[in-house]
Amino acid sequence: MSAPARRERAKLLVAVSVGAALEWFDFTLFAIFALQIAAAFFPASDPLMSLVASYLTLGVGFIARPLGALLMGRYADRHGRKAALTLSIMLMGAGTLIIAVCPTYSVIGWLAPLSVIVARVLQGIAAGGEIGGALAYLVETAPAHRRGVFASSQQVAQAASFLLCGLSASLLSRVLSPAQLDDWGWRLPYLFGLLVVVAGLKIRRGLEESEPLRRYLEVQATAGGRIRLRQHLPALIAGVLMVALWTVATQLINFMPTYASMVLGLPRDEAYLGLVLVGLITLLCPLAAGLSDRVGRHAVMLAGALGIALCACPAFIWLNRGPSVHALVSVQCGLAVLMVLYTGPAAAALAELFPVHVRALGVSLAYALAVTLFGSSTPTLITLVYRQTGNTLAAALWLCATACLSAVPLAWRCLCHARAGATMRGITEDAV
Numbered sequence: 001m002s003a004p005a006r007r008e009r010a011k012l013l014v015a016v017s018v019g020a021a022l023e024w025f026d027f028t029l030f031a032i033f034a035l036q037i038a039a040a041f042f043p044a045s046d047p048l049m050s051l052v053a054s055y056l057t058l059g060v061g062f063i064a065r066p067l068g069a070l071l072m073g074r075y076a077d078r079h080g081r082k083a084a085l086t087l088s089i090m091l092m093g094a095g096t097l098i099i100a101v102c103p104t105y106s107v108i109g110w111l112a113p114l115s116v117i118v119a120r121v122l123q124g125i126a127a128g129g130e131i132g133g134a135l136a137y138l139v140e141t142a143p144a145h146r147r148g149v150f151a152s153s154q155q156v157a158q159a160a161s162f163l164l165c166g167l168s169a170s171l172l173s174r175v176l177s178p179a180q181l182d183d184w185g186w187r188l189p190y191l192f193g194l195l196v197v198v199a200g201l202k203i204r205r206g207l208e209e210s211e212p213l214r215r216y217l218e219v220q221a222t223a224g225g226r227i228r229l230r231q232h233l234p235a236l237i238a239g240v241l242m243v244a245l246w247t248v249a250t251q252l253i254n255f256m257p258t259y260a261s262m263v264l265g266l267p268r269d270e271a272y273l274g275l276v277l278v279g280l281i282t283l284l285c286p287l288a289a290g291l292s293d294r295v296g297r298h299a300v301m302l303a304g305a306l307g308i309a310l311c312a313c314p315a316f317i318w319l320n321r322g323p324s325v326h327a328l329v330s331v332q333c334g335l336a337v338l339m340v341l342y343t344g345p346a347a348a349a350l351a352e353l354f355p356v357h358v359r360a361l362g363v364s365l366a367y368a369l370a371v372t373l374f375g376s377s378t379p380t381l382i383t384l385v386y387r388q389t390g391n392t393l394a395a396a397l398w399l400c401a402t403a404c405l406s407a408v409p410l411a412w413r414c415l416c417h418a419r420a421g422a423t424m425r426g427i428t429e430d431a432v
Contacts, residue, residue, distance in 0.1 A: 017157035018200035024161035031254035033186040040104040041112045062376030064124025065368035072129015073364030081137040082207045088130040093197030095123035100190035132364025139351040140210035151348035152289035163279025212356045235353040238409040239366025245406035247375030264323040274332035281336040288344025297345040302410040304341030309403035316396035
């Protein structure tokens with residue numbers, strides 16, 4: 001490949017991935033600074049219930065995702081990936097700005113939590129459509145034998161967000177006093193996120209539309225007809241189940257600083273360090289995706305899902321019996337390694353479930369529904385179960401159950417491909 005072609009391909013990957021990085025940057029910040037946000041916008045006599053209110057607001061963003069998936073996904077399939085990607089990053093930036101500058105409850109009263117809820121709705125709508133347009137664009141512009149690696153750039157972007165969030169939280173917790181961090185220091189990473197919005201918007205405006213969608217829209221302009229997802233309902237269900245483990249594992253990693261403080265009695269800044277290591281490990285996703293380009297996506301993902309199902313409970317039992325920084329970071333990193341096996345190929349596997357004319361809508365809906373049903377409930381569910389029962393294995397049991405659920409469609413597809421003698425290398429180039 002020539003140097004100009006490599007530069008153009010790198011520009012494409014950066015342009016598409018910056019939205020995923022910003023999406024997870026904002027969601028991760030909200031999770032790891034949940035205690036500070038709860039105190040600022042949702043004060044209560046019981047700090048734990050204040051934290052629950054903060055997590056419920058985090059869940060509002062997840063609930064808005066299906067709406068964003070419907071609106072933005074359909075928009076991307078009808079008007080192009082570029083237009084949808086540009087709009088989504090603008091909406092995401094608006095939500096980030098509100099959280100960064102919104103006064104606290106003590107200053108403006110009920111307008112403070114209302115403003116944060118509005119911000120989460122905007123971010124949820126943007127995130128709901130972002131993944132569909134991004135993965136559709138990556139799969140449609142990638143070489144046939146490299147779709148897994150191209151689509152995994154979304155995971156690399158997520159890893160970068162983990163890395164940045166962990167570094168910023170760890171740095172701020174060391175530079176600022178606890179009072180300064182709780183008062184205003186937690187807002188600084190959000191201000192940095194606004195710079196990412198500006199840069200991402202500029203890069204995305206220079207994208208070219210994907211050739212498969214351009215060809216389809218040209219035909220559709222003369223043939224007419226409506227986009228229908230109904231006949232792809234089995235693919236939609238399979239997509240929701242595939243994403244379930246992806247989103248629960250991600251939210252659990254985000255929840256670990258709070259878990260360390262609330263359950264283990266460890267300093268939160270030590271768990272922030274674990275997030276940095278998780279980000280570094282997740283940068284290996286292209287290796288797992290490249291393996292899936294050779295041996296099949298579903299087989300590699302199934303290995304990761306079964307590994308998480310088998311290791312989650314023993315790992316948390318070990319952590320709870322001897323809480324320490326070493327044990328905490330070891331569990332975070334071990335979970336991240338298994339996540340790489342699962343999530344590295346997951347982006348391409350999800351996009352390959354749908355044909356070009358409903359790909360953005362199908363991917364967006366599958367991802368948004370899974371995140372809403374499974375991911376959004378993870379922090380709140382674990383917190384409430386721990387509050388009511390004192391069960392320190394609530395997080396591990398939830399993760400194990402989700403891993404088993406996600407393994408079902410993967411095992412079925414592996415079995416079907418084995419019976420048919422297929423190579424499981426994804427769909428053909430013509431189908432894309």
